[in-house]
Amino acid sequence: xxxxxxxxxxxxxxxxxxxxxxxxxxxxxxxxxxxxxxxxxxxxxxxxxxxxxxxxxxxxxxxxxxxxxxxxxxxxxxxxxxxxxxxxxxxxxxxxxxxxxxxxxxxxxxxxxxxxxxxxxxxxxxxxxxxxxxxxxxxxxxxxxxxxxxxxxxxxxxxxxxxxxxxxxxxxxxxxxxxxxxxxxxxxxxxxxxxxxxxxxxxxxxxxxxxxxxxxxxxxxxxxxxxxxxxxxxxxxxxxxxxxxxxxxxxxxxxxxxxxxxxxxxxxxxxxxxxxxxxxxxxxxxxxxxxxxxxxxxxxxxxxxxxxxxxxxxxxxxxxxxxxxxxxxxxxxxxxxxxxxxxxxxxxxxxxxxxxxxxxxxxxxxxxxxxxxxxxxxxxxxxxxxxxxxxxxxxxxxxxxxxxxxxxxxxxxxxxxxxxxxxxxxxxxxxxxxxxxxxxxxxxxxxxxxxxxxxxxxxxxxxxxxxxxxxxxxxxxxxxxxxxxxxxxxxxxxxxxxxxxxxxxxxxxxxxxxxxxxxxxxxxxxxxxxxxxxxxxxxxxxxxxxxxxxxxxxxxxxxxxxxxxxxxxxxxxxxxxxxxxxxx
Amino acid sequence: xxxxxxxxxxxxxxxxxxxxxxxxxxxxxxxxxxxxxxxxxxxxxxxxxxxxxxxxxxxxxxxxxxxxxxxxxxxxxxxxxxxxxxxxxxxxxxxxxxxxxxxxxxxxxxxxxxxxxxxxxxxxxxxxxxxxxxxxxxxxxxxxxxxxxxxxxxxxxxxx
Numbered sequence: 064x065x066x067x068x069x070x071x072x073x074x075x076x077x078x079x080x081x082x083x084x085x086x087x088x089x090x091x092x093x094x095x096x097x098x099x100x101x102x103x104x105x106x107x108x109x110x111x112x113x114x115x116x117x118x119x120x121x122x123x124x125x126x127x128x129x130x131x132x133x134x135x136x137x138x139x140x141x142x143x144x145x146x147x148x149x150x151x152x153x154x155x156x157x158x159x160x161x162x163x164x165x166x167x168x169x170x171x172x173x174x175x176x177x178x179x180x181x182x183x184x185x186x187x188x189x190x191x192x193x194x195x196x197x198x199x200x201x202x203x204x205x206x207x208x209x210x211x212x213x214x215x216x217x218x219x220x221x222x223x224x225x226x227x228x229x230x231x232x233x234x235x236x237x238x239x240x241x242x243x244x245x246x247x248x249x250x251x252x253x254x255x256x257x258x259x260x261x262x263x264x265x266x267x268x269x270x271x272x273x274x275x276x277x278x279x280x281x282x283x284x285x286x287x288x289x290x291x292x293x294x295x296x297x298x299x300x301x302x303x304x305x306x307x308x309x310x311x312x313x314x315x316x317x318x319x320x321x322x323x324x325x326x327x328x329x330x331x332x333x334x335x336x337x338x339x340x341x342x343x344x345x346x347x348x349x350x351x352x353x354x355x356x357x358x359x360x361x362x363x364x365x366x367x368x369x370x371x372x373x374x375x376x377x378x379x380x381x382x383x384x385x386x387x388x389x390x391x392x393x394x395x396x397x398x399x400x401x402x403x404x405x406x407x408x409x410x411x412x413x414x415x416x417x418x419x420x421x422x423x424x425x426x427x428x429x430x431x432x433x434x435x436x437x438x439x440x441x442x443x444x445x446x447x448x449x450x451x452x453x454x455x456x457x458x459x460x461x462x463x464x465x466x467x468x469x470x471x472x473x474x475x476x477x478x479x480x481x482x483x484x485x486x487x488x489x490x491x492x493x494x495x496x497x498x499x500x501x502x503x504x505x506x507x508x509x510x511x512x513x514x515x516x517x518x519x520x521x522x523x524x525x526x527x528x529x530x531x532x533x534x535x536x537x538x539x540x541x542x543x544x545x546x547x548x549x550x551x552x553x554x555x556x557x558x559x560x561x562x563x564x565x566x567x568x569x570x571x572x573x574x575x576x577x578x579x580x581x582x583x584x585x586x587x588x589x590x591x592x593x594x595x596x597x598x599x600x601x602x603x604x605x606x607x608x609x610x611x612x613x614x615x616x617x618x619x620x621x622x623x624x625x626x627x628x629x630x631x632x633x634x635x636x637x638x639x640x641x642x643x644x645x646x647x
Numbered sequence: 648x649x650x651x652x653x654x655x656x657x658x659x660x661x662x663x664x665x666x667x668x669x670x671x672x673x674x675x676x677x678x679x680x681x682x683x684x685x686x687x688x689x690x691x692x693x694x695x696x697x698x699x700x701x702x703x704x705x706x707x708x709x710x711x712x713x714x715x716x717x718x719x720x721x722x723x724x725x726x727x728x729x730x731x732x733x734x735x736x737x738x739x740x741x742x743x744x745x746x747x748x749x750x751x752x753x754x755x756x757x758x759x760x761x762x763x764x765x766x767x768x769x770x771x772x773x774x775x776x777x778x779x780x781x782x783x784x785x786x787x788x789x790x791x792x793x794x795x796x797x798x799x800x801x802x803x804x805x806x807x
Contacts, residue, residue, distance in 0.1 A: 240700075256706070257705075257706040260706050261706065322707055324702070324703035324704060324705040325705040325706065325707040325708050327705075328702060328703075328705045328708055328712060328713060328716040329708055329712050329716070331716055331719060331720075332715055332716060332719040337723070338698075338720065338723050338724055338727065339783075339784060341701065341720065342697070342698075342701060342784055345701055345703050348703070349703050349704070352704075383703075383704070384706070384707050385704040385705075385706055386704075409707070412707075413707045416707070445709070445711055445712060445715070446708075446709075446712060447709075448707060448708075448709065449709055600706070604704040604706060605704075607700065607702070607703060607704045608700070608703065608704055609697070609699075609700030611695075611696065611697035611700055611785075611786070612697060612700040612701055612703055614697075614785040615697065615784060615785055617785070618782060
């Protein structure tokens with residue numbers, strides 16, 4: 064079979080990308096970009112004004128000294144960097160698409176690996192061009208509209224409804240597959256979304272410190288352990304009570320309990336699920352998962368949840384694993400902290416999967432007359448998620464300093480010589496902090512601080528943080544004009560989240576945090592690539608969610624799924640709000 | 648009085664049958680119009696394309712697990728279909744009717760239209776559309792495009 068379709072689509076995509084790169088590099092779309100990237104453009108105007116003023120002064124000085132006017136180059140602004148990045152990515156991927164598009168048009172493929180690998184590129188370019196449109200166009204556009212409508216509506220609808228590149232990308236993927244259908248030339252490439260999503264998780268391994276991984280791992284094992292085992296158990300009981308049949312009950316408990324569609328796919332052959340049972344289960348899980356992906360981030364914003372709390376809640380409460388990543392990025396699209404937490408929960412779930420499949424296989428054999436026993440070892444090996452090994456490898460390499468400067472996570476950047484003079488707090492900042500320190504020492508302020516620490520369960524080592532700890536941390540910061548320890552940084556990070564904190568003091572705390580929390584260039588690059596990989600993967604996965612599959616939700620699985628899904632979502636929310644502290 | 652007394656007996660009768668109660672009603676209705684020695688029943692069984700999206704957005708599993716699932720579902724659907732085809736064939740042969748089967752994967756209405764054109768059907772017989780809320784997979788045969796596209800009479804069996 065020949066997989067490569069002779070179509071000019073890849074060639075056209077390549078030309079469009081190259082054109083966009085050229086338009087950005089030449090400044091032809093500066094008008095549109097200045098509207099889309101308002102914050103970066105504002106920075107650009109400041110840089111330009113400063114440069115023009117410096118140039119004027121330098122020119123006047125040179126003229127006074129009878130020398131020729133100096134030649135100065137304007138420093139690059141964030142706006143210039145953003146455009147240059149768009150141009151660079153467009154040139155690289157546009158060039159590759161153009162070359163491969165030409166090859167597809169002129170080459171007559173023969174059956175084999177070369178044909179198969181070539182056939183995946185048009186689909187990959189198709190997703191990538193959608194990712195470009197969503198991330199560079201629709202995301203900032205909705206953000207601008209949300210801000211513009213804030214005064215009229217009283218809230219930022221784009222923020223509250225999470226109309227960012229992740230959600231928009233998934234929605235576009237769902238619309239394409241259900242309304243327009245995936246073009247035949249793109250079908251093979253669209254399937255690579257899974258590979259890129261797994262690559263994103265593997266790269267994510269570079270962003271954890273050993274402490275973070277240990278704490279998040281412990282938390283996820285406890286949460287997932289309770290809620291996975293609990294949901295499996297409840298489904299087994301409900302299935303028996305409702306006489307849903309052994310194979311239906313088994314496949315449903317895997318899907319509802321562990322990781323949604325993935326668990327259904329893994330468990331179905333083992334428990335001899337019937338075709339209709341698989342369809343009902345997958346339909347129910349998909350409809351529930353897609354609903355949660357939109358609902359969870361909005362609830363998270365309304366409840367003022369932090370990355371750890373939201374990541375833990377989404378990682379536990381959302382039935383389907385693809386929507387866990389989607390919800391985490393929808394909640395926190397321009398940082399990666401929530402995704403880091405949520406993916407640890409996803410990894411824990413997938414590690415639970417072989418165990419649950421084995422449990423259900425044993426349960427099925429016990430309850431179903433004539434059921435064949437399964438080979439336990441074979442199931443464990445076949446279902447083991449190999450990509451988790453990649454994640455662990457990247458974590459180990461990162462911890463050993465392969466990507467980050469040695470001692471990166473030990474707070475090397477707190478030492479005096481690493482914080483430059485211009486990064487130290489200015490007088491205006493220290494005055495704002497002094498004012499707040501005095502206010503927080505008063506009865507009302509101390510009570511608010513104590514309440515905040517208790518609510519967010521802020522700890523110092525093994526004990527709870529007190530207002531006195533915060534006073535000392537603030538006083539040290541005012542004296543040194545910079546943070547000097549990881550403990551102080553963690554504590555002041557918590558103080559900066561205090562409600563009613565003076566805006567200048569909050570800005571000063573954020574300013575003090577920046578230089579000590581140094582991120583190496585390679586780690587910054589990894590963060591950027593991870594965001595792209597997840598955006599790419601989730602758009603592709605959106606294209607796998609068909610309305611025809613969603614419509615199959617119904618019957619007993621929908622009732623059982625509704626009960627267990629609600630219990631899991633609400634139960635995990637309560638546990639997270641009560642017991643999970645915001646900062647790890 | 649036989650139904651065929653008012654009509655000419657169809658040489659090729661396309662029976663859409665996939666094992667449901669409605670399909671059994673369609674088979675019974677087809678039996679009233681089919682004449683032994685004259686009519687060949689072409690049994691069209693459509694595996695709905697909803698199965699193509701049935702791996703959903705699974706991304707955590709290894710390729711081997713997904714392949715195992717795909718093969719499992721494919722084998723199950725094929726075995727179910729073959730069993731259905733064999734049962735209808737046996738009943739047709741018993742009545743002395745000619746029999747052919749067409750097993751296709753796709754959108755039901757478009758597939759029936761295509762098969763009707765391919766086999767040159769003189770009459771198409773289908774079961775009654777399911778009522779909303781009735782048990783079964785949500786994969787309805789859209790009547791509108793079928794009625795507009797067919798070039799021969801269409802009979803819809805009464806609800807059993």
